Every structure is written in structure tokens, then in C-alpha cells.
Amino acid sequence: MIPQPTAQQPLLDETFILQADATIGVDDPAAQPIAERFAARLRRSTGFALPMQDGAGTITLSTGGAESLGAEGYELRADTSGVTITAAGAEGLFRGVTTLRQLLPAKAEAGSAQDGPWEIAGTTITDTPRYGYRGVMLDVTRHFFTVDQVKKFIDLVSLYKINRLHLHLSDDQGWRIQVDSWPRLTEYGGSLQVGGGAGGSYTKEDYAELVRYAGERYITVVPEIDTPGHTNAALASYPELNKGDQAPELYTETEVGFSSLTIDKDVTYEFLDDVFREVAEQTPGDVLHLGGDEAHSTPHGEYLTFVSRATELVVKHGKRVMGWHEIADGELPAGTVVQYWGTEDPKAQGLAHKAVEQGATLVLSPANRAYLDMKYHEETPLGLQWAGLVSVEQSYSWNPATLIPNVPASAIDGVEAPLWTETLDDLDKVEFMTFPRLPGIAELGWSPESALDWTAYRDRLAEQGSRWEVLDVNFYRAPEIDWR
Numbered sequence: 362m363i364p365q366p367t368a369q370q371p372l373l374d375e376t377f378i379l380q381a382d383a384t385i386g387v388d389d390p391a392a393q394p395i396a397e398r399f400a401a402r403l404r405r406s407t408g409f410a411l412p413m414q415d416g417a418g419t420i421t422l423s424t425g426g427a428e429s430l431g432a433e434g435y436e437l438r439a440d441t442s443g444v445t446i447t448a449a450g451a452e453g454l455f456r457g458v459t460t461l462r463q464l465l466p467a468k469a470e471a472g473s474a475q476d477g478p479w480e481i482a483g484t485t486i487t488d489t490p491r492y493g494y495r496g497v498m499l500d501v502t503r504h505f506f507t508v509d510q511v512k513k514f515i516d517l518v519s520l521y522k523i524n525r526l527h528l529h530l531s532d533d534q535g536w537r538i539q540v541d542s543w544p545r546l547t548e549y550g551g552s553l554q555v556g557g558g559a560g561g562s563y564t565k566e567d568y569a570e571l572v573r574y575a576g577e578r579y580i581t582v583v584p585e586i587d588t589p590g591h592t593n594a595a596l597a598s599y600p601e602l603n604k605g606d607q608a609p610e611l612y613t614e615t616e617v618g619f620s621s622l623t624i625d626k627d628v629t630y631e632f633l634d635d636v637f638r639e640v641a642e643q644t645p646g647d648v649l650h651l652g653g654d655e656a657h658s659t660p661h662g663e664y665l666t667f668v669s670r671a672t673e674l675v676v677k678h679g680k681r682v683m684g685w686h687e688i689a690d691g692e693l694p695a696g697t698v699v700q701y702w703g704t705e706d707p708k709a710q711g712l713a714h715k716a717v718e719q720g721a722t723l724v725l726s727p728a729n730r731a732y733l734d735m736k737y738h739e740e741t742p743l744g745l746q747w748a749g750l751v752s753v754e755q756s757y758s759w760n761p762a763t764l765i766p767n768v769p770a771s772a773i774d775g776v777e778a779p780l781w782t783e784t785l786d787d788l789d790k791v792e793f794m795t796f797p798r799l800p801g802i803a804e805l806g807w808s809p810e811s812a813l814d815w816t817a818y819r820d821r822l823a824e825q826g827s828r829w830e831v832l833d834v835n836f837y838r839a840p841e842i843d844w845r
């Protein structure tokens with residue numbers, strides 16, 4: 362199982378066997394949709410009727426217990442008589458159902474009827490996450506991904522108890538979210554992508570659908586509008602955002618660091634005020650990411666001015682600021698989340714310390730560990746390697762608590778695995794870079810420090826391969842894993 366639960370005990374001589382007459386019981390209307398979706402999945406693969414029932418069933422989801430485990434925690438017991446999952450509320454039940462899916466044979470994930478038996482070895486589990494933020498980022502700018510593609514991605518990451526989906530929605534190569542007050546951002550700025558092919562963008566309805574779909578899986582969307590660099594698509598769409606009012610061409614290559622908003626123009630902040638307002642209005646999560654990375658064309662003094670003014674606008678629209686670690690050189694409002702993408706670089710670590718000194722918290726995405734777009738090895742046909750090669754072991758074998766020396770545990774919100782898509786133009790390629798590394802990052806975010814052990818993880822990871830085969834996931838069959 363991945364992530365490894367906080368505590369698990371076998372119940373010797375007990376085995377749960379799902380039979381044709383089984384029922385699914387729920388005692389809380391809030392958990393009804395969770396039970397329904399779980400039942401629908403099992404109906405397809407088992408061919409059983411699995412009717413829903415009020416209160417206890419063969420498999421029971423029950424709220425109002427296990428309160429000490431927090432909103433995401435749950436208890437699970439599988440024995441000869443049935444399976445019970447107990448949690449404080451619906452979110453904990455959802456995480457518990459995720460565990461139950463992994464306890465069942467892989468073929469339970471199939472879309473068509475399979476032969477049993479449907480057995481689970483007797484067990485009790487008590488589980489609660491180590492960190493509250495366990496994210497994945499998808500770059501939909503360098504290459505655009507449709508709503509249906511992102512939904513499949515959400516389905517796959519939710520199996521590993523990921524609870525944040527960071528969408529990188531604007532960059533030099535494309536603007537991907539509708540903004541009514543600045544319509545050319547998508548109409549023109551979203552029209553292309555890397556390589557020069559047709560891009561795309563999300564309408565407000567599309568974005569709302571992604572937020573809803575993720576929310577149904579207890580994943581909060583964190584939208585990113587990257588500023589003041591990585592803004593060529595916006596600059597190309599509106600001449601007035603440029604120094605000298607001259608719009609550049611659209612850009613479809615993969616250099617970084619050449620574009621910048623104009624820091625000393627009022628229109629820059631009128632623009633951001635509108636964009637942040639419209640994005641914030643559509644985002645139930647409490648965080649809005651304003652980028653801030655690689656602003657190599659923004660003079661540093663101007664960059665610091667920009668951080669103060671832009672963060673103020675995010676706060677004005679009721680959201681906490683999130684930004685890449687460069688923003689920590691500026692003045693940060695209360696509640697800011699700083700995303701660390703450095704490696705062992707002292708300058709990046711210094712910025713992390715500066716963030717913490719200002720009261721910000723950290724989400725850890727060390728590029729040489731957590732970047733899903735780095736090649737696995739020299740011959741990996743996709744991906745980049747500026748942060749080094751990132752094997753499955755390299756991505757798993759680190760400890761969020763000690764990654765940056767002298768950061769108090771209370772300052773770490775969690776981890777995130779970013780997937781940049783310069784070299785990835787379809788979902789198969791996205792899957793290939795994401796699996797099998799993402800489950801390891803998810804485990805670093807969820808499981809207790811004492812459970813983190815590469816040798817044991819390797820064995821557990823090997824078992825996931827059969828699930829990905831059933832789910833039709835194009836995963837990288839890393840040779841260091843004994844896939845079963």
C-alpha cells in the first residue's frame with residue numbers, strides 16, 4: 362500500500378471476502394456520494410449489485426468517530442464479517458476508501474466484469490497524514506491539456522491521497538484561463554503552445570468543472586498566474602502592458618527568463634487586480650499562487666516593489682499568497698506559502714530561511730527530488746535534466762523535515778511534485794513522468810517518518826504496477842523495481 366498508513370496490524374485468521382450479496386452502508390448523507398462512486402467502481406469489476414443501505418452494510422462508511430485523527434484521518438477494520446471505515450467526516454472517509462481500493466485486488470479497478478475471489482486479509486488500520494499539503498502541479502501552459510485529460514490525471518493522483526492540484530495557468534507560451542475583463546489573454550494569448558501547434562484554454566465553465574471534479578476527490582485546486590516574469594503570452598495580447606506599448610510576438614520555444622511585466626506602470630496593477638479578482642472568485646481554496654520565479658528580466662529593486670504590490674492584490678481578493686521561493690526576498694503578507702524549488706543551493710536555502718523568518722510556511726518541491734519533468738536516466742526520451750537525473754530512488758529518499766537545515770517542523774506545510782510540460786504533449790507522456798515517482802512524493806507527505814525506507818517502499822511500489830496496468834496508465838517500468 363502507498364502511502365504506508367500510520368499504523369497497521371494484521372488480524373490473523375480473519376479474511377474478508379466480498380460476495381455477490383454484499384451491501385454498502387452509509388450513516389451520513391455527506392458521505393453518500395463517496396460511497397456511491399466506490400460502489401459504482403466495484404459494480405463494474407465484480408458484476409455484483411452492491412445496493413446502498415442506510416446504516417451498517419457489508420462495507421460500512423461511518424462518520425462521527427476517530428475525531429482525534431483529524432479531518433483526513435480514518436480507522437479501517439477488515440475482518441471476516443465485513444469492512445468498516447470510520448472518520449470524523451466525509452474527507453476522512455474518502456481517504457479511507459482510497460486505502461480500501463488498494464487493499465482489494467488490482468482487478469477491482471477494472472472497467473469490466475472480472476472473476477473473483479475478492480479477498481482482503483484481515484487488518485486494522487489507524488491513519489492520519491504527516492503533512493496537510495500534499496500536492497502535484499501540472500503545467501498546462503507549455504502544452505495544453507483538456508478538461509478530460511486533467512480529470513484522468515486527477516483520478517490517478519487521488520489514489521495516492523494527493524490533496525492539492527496546483528495548475529500552472531499562465532506562462533510565456535500560453536494563457537490558459539478565461540478572464541472576462543481581458544479577453545485577448547485566452548483568445549490570442551492562449552492560441553498556441555510549445556512547438557507552434559494549437560494551444561487552448563479553459564472557459565470559466567471548464568475551470569469550474571475542474572474545481573468541482575477535484576473537490577469531489579478532496580483535492581483543492583491552487584491556481585497559478587505566473588508573474589512578473591513568464592508573462593510573454595499576456596504581453597503579446599495587450600501592448601499597454603509593455604514598456605513602450607509594443608507587444609512582442611507569441612512565443613513557442615522553451616527559454617525562460619526573458620519576459621517581464623512593466624513594474625512602474627499603473628496598468629500592470631489594474632490588470633493584476635482584475636485577473637486575481639476573477640481567478641479568486643472561481644477558486645474555493647484559500648490560496649492563489651502568483652509565481653514569482655525566474656524574473657531574470659526584472660531589475661531586482663523593481664522585483665521587490667512588485668512583490669509588495671502584487672501580494673497586496675492577492676490579499677485584497679481574500680486569498681493567501683503562494684509563490685516560488687524567490688518572492689521571499691520581498692516583503693510577504695501574513696499567511697504566505699513559499700514553494701521551495703531549490704536543491705542544496707545555499708542561495709535558495711537562504712531564501713527559505715528568509716521566508717520562515719517572515720512567518721511564511723514552506724511547501725517543498727526540491728527540483729533534484731520532486732520535479733517530475735526531470736529525466737529518470739540519461740536515455741529517458743522525455744524530460745529535462747538541468748536539476749540532474751531523478752531516479753525513483755532519488756525522488757523518494759529524502760526527508761522533508763531535514764531537507765533545509767534549521768527550519769522548524771512547524772514551518773513545513775508539506776510537499777509538492779511539479780510537472781513542467783515543455784517536452785510533454787500528451788497524457789501518455791504525462792503519465793510516464795508521473796508514475797512511478799509521484800506515489801513516493803505522496804508517501805513523503807503522508808506517512809510517518811518512521812515508515813520511510815527505500816527497500817520496503819520498493820516492494821510496495823512493485824505491487825502498484827498491476828494496478829496501473831488495469832487502469833491503463835503508461836508508467837515507466839523502472840528496472841530497479843521488481844514489477845509484479
Ligand code: TNX
Pocket residue numbers: 617654655685702732734745781782783
Ligand atoms: C524552471 S522551477 C521553471 C519552469 C520550467 C522548469 C523546467 C520554476 C519555478 N520555473 O519555468 O518549466 O524549470 O524544469
